[in-house]
Amino acid sequence: MNDFNDTTDHEAKADLIEIAAYKYKEGRLTRRGFLSVMAALGVLPALGSKAMAQAKEIVVVNWGGRASEVLQEVLCDTYTAETGIPVIVDGSGPSGGKIRAMVESGAVVWDLCDSGMGTALILTEQGMIQPIDYSIVDKDKVLPAAVYENAVGNYVYSYVLAANPKLLGGNVPQNWEDVWNVKDFPGMRTFRKSVRGMLESATMAQGVPMAEVYDALGTDDGIKAAIDKFRQLRENIIVWGSGSSSQNLFLQEEVAIGNIWSTRAHLLKDQMDEGTFTASFDGGVLAPGVWVVPKNNPAGSEEVMKFIAHGQNPELQVKWLEMIGSGPANPQAAALVPPELQKWNPSSPENLATQIFYNDEWYAKNQIAAEEMYIDALIN
Amino acid sequence: MKTSGFRIFFMTGAWMVLAFLLLPILVVVPVSLTDTSYIGLPKEGLSLQHYAAYFQDPRWLSATWASIWIGGVVALCATVLGTAFAIGCWFLSDRASTVARWILITPILVPPVVQSLGFYRFWVTLGLIDTNFGVILAHTLLALPYVSISVFAALANLDRRIPQAARSLGASVWQTVRAVVLPAAMPGMVTGGIFAFIVSFDEIVGVLFITVRNVSTLPKKIWEGIQEDIDPTIASVATMLVMLTLVVTAITIWRGRTNA
Amino acid sequence: MSRLSDSYRYWFLVLPALTIMIVFYIWPLLGIWQISLTEPKAGIENYTRMFDSNAVTTSFILTFRIAIKTTIGCLILGYIVAYVISNFARRAKPLMIALVLLPFWVSVLIRSFSWIVLLGRSGIVNDTLIGAGVIDSPLRLMHNEFGVVLAMIHVMLPFAVLPMMANMRGISGAYVDAARGLGASEFTAFRKVYFPQTMPGVMSGALLVFVLSLGFYITPALLGGGRVLMISEYITYQIQEFLNWGLGSALSVALLVATAIVILIAARFVNLRSALLERGS
Numbered sequence: 001m002n003d004f005n006d007t008t009d010h011e012a013k014a015d016l017i018e019i020a021a022y023k024y025k026e027g028r029l030t031r032r033g034f035l036s037v038m039a040a041l042g043v044l045p046a047l048g049s050k051a052m053a054q055a056k057e058i059v060v061v062n063w064g065g066r067a068s069e070v071l072q073e074v075l076c077d078t079y080t081a082e083t084g085i086p087v088i089v090d091g092s093g094p095s096g097g098k099i100r101a102m103v104e105s106g107a108v109v110w111d112l113c114d115s116g117m118g119t120a121l122i123l124t125e126q127g128m129i130q131p132i133d134y135s136i137v138d139k140d141k142v143l144p145a146a147v148y149e150n151a152v153g154n155y156v157y158s159y160v161l162a163a164n165p166k167l168l169g170g171n172v173p174q175n176w177e178d179v180w181n182v183k184d185f186p187g188m189r190t191f192r193k194s195v196r197g198m199l200e201s202a203t204m205a206q207g208v209p210m211a212e213v214y215d216a217l218g219t220d221d222g223i224k225a226a227i228d229k230f231r232q233l234r235e236n237i238i239v240w241g242s243g244s245s246s247q248n249l250f251l252q253e254e255v256a257i258g259n260i261w262s263t264r265a266h267l268l269k270d271q272m273d274e275g276t277f278t279a280s281f282d283g284g285v286l287a288p289g290v291w292v293v294p295k296n297n298p299a300g301s302e303e304v305m306k307f308i309a310h311g312q313n314p315e316l317q318v319k320w321l322e323m324i325g326s327g328p329a330n331p332q333a334a335a336l337v338p339p340e341l342q343k344w345n346p347s348s349p350e351n352l353a354t355q356i357f358y359n360d361e362w363y364a365k366n367q368i369a370a371e372e373m374y375i376d377a378l379i380n
Numbered sequence: 381m382k383t384s385g386f387r388i389f390f391m392t393g394a395w396m397v398l399a400f401l402l403l404p405i406l407v408v409v410p411v412s413l414t415d416t417s418y419i420g421l422p423k424e425g426l427s428l429q430h431y432a433a434y435f436q437d438p439r440w441l442s443a444t445w446a447s448i449w450i451g452g453v454v455a456l457c458a459t460v461l462g463t464a465f466a467i468g469c470w471f472l473s474d475r476a477s478t479v480a481r482w483i484l485i486t487p488i489l490v491p492p493v494v495q496s497l498g499f500y501r502f503w504v505t506l507g508l509i510d511t512n513f514g515v516i517l518a519h520t521l522l523a524l525p526y527v528s529i530s531v532f533a534a535l536a537n538l539d540r541r542i543p544q545a546a547r548s549l550g551a552s553v554w555q556t557v558r559a560v561v562l563p564a565a566m567p568g569m570v571t572g573g574i575f576a577f578i579v580s581f582d583e584i585v586g587v588l589f590i591t592v593r594n595v596s597t598l599p600k601k602i603w604e605g606i607q608e609d610i611d612p613t614i615a616s617v618a619t620m621l622v623m624l625t626l627v628v629t630a631i632t633i634w635r636g637r638t639n640a
Numbered sequence: 641m642s643r644l645s646d647s648y649r650y651w652f653l654v655l656p657a658l659t660i661m662i663v664f665y666i667w668p669l670l671g672i673w674q675i676s677l678t679e680p681k682a683g684i685e686n687y688t689r690m691f692d693s694n695a696v697t698t699s700f701i702l703t704f705r706i707a708i709k710t711t712i713g714c715l716i717l718g719y720i721v722a723y724v725i726s727n728f729a730r731r732a733k734p735l736m737i738a739l740v741l742l743p744f745w746v747s748v749l750i751r752s753f754s755w756i757v758l759l760g761r762s763g764i765v766n767d768t769l770i771g772a773g774v775i776d777s778p779l780r781l782m783h784n785e786f787g788v789v790l791a792m793i794h795v796m797l798p799f800a801v802l803p804m805m806a807n808m809r810g811i812s813g814a815y816v817d818a819a820r821g822l823g824a825s826e827f828t829a830f831r832k833v834y835f836p837q838t839m840p841g842v843m844s845g846a847l848l849v850f851v852l853s854l855g856f857y858i859t860p861a862l863l864g865g866g867r868v869l870m871i872s873e874y875i876t877y878q879i880q881e882f883l884n885w886g887l888g889s890a891l892s893v894a895l896l897v898a899t900a901i902v903i904l905i906a907a908r909f910v911n912l913r914s915a916l917l918e919r920g921s
């Protein structure tokens with residue numbers, strides 16, 4: 001099965017499952033809602049037969065948990081209300097391997113999958129997914145960088161610079177160079193256990209302008225330089241392996257600064273005491289989730305494209321941001337975001353201007369080798 | 381009793397080490413009673429809110445129940461299989477059976493992560509991932525060594541001539557085992573069974589690999605709790621488990637004292 | 641009545657447990673060997689990568705270093721306790737044994753959790769020290785090797801104490817009495833007569849603690865902060881983050897081989913049979 005290396009960042013998606021559990025505990029998700037999520041997770045076996053029996057029905061697949069519930073409520077139920085076509089959410093996680101297995105065996109039960117560009121690149125190469133029909137799906141309603149031939153952006157999230165002003169005596173780092181300045185900004189930092197979303201910040205910390213980051217990382221020297229920055233900082237680093245541990249490290253005051261997901265920062269802003277948490281999209285890395293459509297999907301291409309187009313509705317995307325913290329892929333949605341959430345929207349014009357786009361092609365080429373060097377730099 | 385420097389050194393040292401062993405574990409008690417919503421010692425007063433949180437959360441309760449019944453099944457299976465094994469080996473007492481015994485204790489020596497990888501790949505092939513049966517099977521394998529060692533230790537006190545005599549008097553193997561060997565093995569079976577339960581009840585690494593969403597045991601819930609939402613509810617679970625262990629330990633020591 | 645047919649019946653008792661152990665435990669472990677040689681491509685590529693990798697070497701060194709520190713710590717502390725329980729304690733003996741057994745029976749997960757509560761930046765130790773004015777800013781007790789070793793000593797200590805106690809139980813006090821009678825001081829009698837007799841127990845305990853520490857996952861994973869990366873965690877990391885079964889399996893094989901080598905070396909000093917096969921509770 002694993003004769004390719006899937007560099008899609010699945011954890012960001014699976015991370016949403018944990019956010020769901022947290023929200024349930026907080027009482028922001030009813031027991032019934034939580035149980036329906038659990039039902040959604042166990043749906044696939046029954047779904048298989050159901051989806052193949054009923055032609056006019058769309059099956060959308062994502063990574064489960066709260067995200068499934070949000071998807072159901074925000075996009076699917078609204079589509080059904082408009083068109084009468086039932087849309088079901090399956091939360092079992094559309095990994096590249098599963099999609100490939102389905103298409104190759106001819107028993108495709110999924111219509112639309114929430115995936116990442118890493119997977120999409122591979123699936124395209126293998127001929128497993130369909131081109132997006134841009135006569136139905138509107139190119140202008142997606143951030144230009146998230147428009148691909150065989151995939152289209154559905155939502156976005158970012159890697160942001162988070163800090164705890166209280167632990168820093170009010171002196172908050174303004175950019176990644178500051179983060180590497182341990183003298184003026186003392187304290188522990190947290191970075192991801194993997195290079196994903198991290199090397200960019202190390203490159204910017206050397207003074208490389210945002211626009212040139214991936215150029216710099218395109219060379220072996222550039223990668224080494226970024227890795228060396230981590231070697232320098234390592235005594236002050238605690239790594240986070242999961243979204244919730246990045247959140248915990250801040251909650252427990254174990255770290256003063258961190259490079260974490262915007263979705264977690266979104267939660268922390270409410271959880272942390274007044275004046276103890278800031279997050280900045282300056283020098284952030286914006287990453288999109290994408291829709292992919294498996295070949296020979298049961299509901300047919302046209303219907304699925306219509307559903308994707310429906311999901312481009314800016315109001316729906318804003319609702320998505322409010323409910324779960326992932327940003328809209330539609331640039332027009334930024335204007336509709338309520339003022340207090342503006343600065344937390346990864347794709348607001350202000351935030352877009354200060355971020356770079358996660359370069360999946362770079363990761364497909366370089367991630368494996370870079371990971372090795374990264375661990376070495378951290379533990380040696 | 382002379383109080384030489386030598387004695388004092390050792391006595392104080394020993395008590396200090398014992399305190400070192402005990403006190404960190406006891407730290408969960410005050411934390412479980414904290415009135416704050418985050419981990420720490422109580423600020424203004426004691427509160428049972430985190431115990432309430434545990435008892436009101438269906439996921440904690442179902443995970444606890446899962447661990448209990450899975451542990452029970454594992455204890456049963458491991459005890460039956462392990463006792464039969466030990467008795468058979470005890471009778472045979474030849475090279476081959478010694479090899480068999482070495483094979484049976486490999487789970488003690490193999491690193492948990494490595495064996496879990498093994499389980500994972502094979503369980504995927506067998507379709508046992510994320511099933512209760514898959515967990516029971518894996519845990520039984522991990523518990524077998526303890527049962528077999530335990531029963532073998534109990535049988536060490538059994539005079540071989542007794543079953544020999546029974547056999548020569550015409551008793552079948554099964555009758556001999558039932559009448560003579562099993563009673564001798566009983567203390568070992570009980571200890572082994574308890575060990576098997578504890579091994580399954582506390583097992584975490586295997587569970588992390590071979591379960592996904594459907595099966596949730598108490599250790600898994602605690603692990604996830606520590607990674608995710610490190611809140612004092614975990615401390616209340618920990619306290620209850622520590623208290624339980626304390627009671628069991630006290631009973632064991634007490635019985636040991638009155639028997640000795 | 642023939643012995644031979646009896647044998648069959650005894651093997652009949654032995655086979656169920658043995659079979660499932662071989663089929664469901666040993667066989668999958670062999671499968672790991674196979675994976676290391678066949679994924680992602682057939683050949684020894686995973687092993688060459690492993691030997692070339694700096695990160696792997698560092699992790700192995702770190703693992704052995706921590707295992708050694710843990711073993712030494714456990715032996716010293718454990719010996720003191722085992723000695724006192726076996727020789728000095730009278731009425732307190734059951735209590736002392738209980739204090740050794742209790743942590744032994746509390747799960748590793750909970751014991752590790754206790755250490756997280758104690759050693760964190762805003763954990764109990766730091767809070768107490770700051771509150772008492774002993775220090776100004778919190779000490780870094782966790783997410784580093786210190787915290788990991790400390791917690792591992794705590795977790796492994798009973799594994800050192802119990803074999804040593806079992807061994808000491810069998811030591812007759814006659815020799816020490818004789819030495820004392822001949823005029824030796826308490827310390828000399830201990831050093832020259834008693835201590836050497838406890839060597840087998842010490843070696844058993846050392847072997848057990850060392851082997852268990854090598855493969856340990858839970859405590860270092862929870863307390864290491866991602867930078868104290870012992871081999872078990874490295875393996876998990878490769879598998880769960882990158883689905884790199886080839887490398888993960890190769891590392892597992894390496895760990896198994898290292899463990900086996902340690903046991904074989906120890907076999908010269910320890911009676912493995914009595915240490916491992918016949919351990920009582």
